Amino acid sequence: MPTEAKERIIAELAETFAKAKVVIATSYSGMSVNQMTDLRRQLRELGVEFRVVKNRLALRAAQQSGTDLMPQLLDGVTGMAIGYDDPVVVAKALDGYIKATRASLKIRNAMIDGQLYDMAHVVMLASIPSKEELVARLVSQLNAPLSRLVQVLNGTVQGLATVLQRRAGQLGSAS
DSSP, X not given: OOOHHHHHHHHHHHHHHHHOSEEEEEEOTTOOHHHHHHHHHHHHHTTEEEEEEOHHHHHHHHHHHTOTTHHHHOOSSEEEEEESSOHHHHHHHXXXXXXHHOOSOEEEXXXXXXXXXXXXXXXXXXXXXXXXXXXXXXXXXXXXXXXXXXXXXXXXXXXXXXXXXXXXXXXXXXX
16 A cells, blocks of 8 residues: 555556656666766756656556556666657757766666657767757758848849949049
């Protein structure tokens, strides 16, 4: 029979799983307390929550929230990065932390919008440019034809002005 504290944790996790857009399961064995604190701080700044969960409690919370893919995420010691907005932000944050610190944190798999993905997909998701960068690229692509048109039109007018200036110089030197 679960204690009152465990029931509270299960209810909190169930609410979290129901709201989450992305849950990335990680294996954190071998990480120091300082590394774990640093990881949580960096993720919190991005609006991402990192929780160490007991598998049994997480399974019960998943059943309460209707999340049926949770058993595939839980294997051994599990730390979960939980994001509520953009899945790319969570994947980039974890991948960036692993690369920057060379911590023993390992991404195992993820649940994104109700779909299960393996580690390779999460790493591929982390390599996608940010939303701001994609918007900037799109604006640049849309702006390029207009810039070329302005250059062509400007070149024609500039060429005409050069010809007229040279002709005026010839007429001025002839008189």
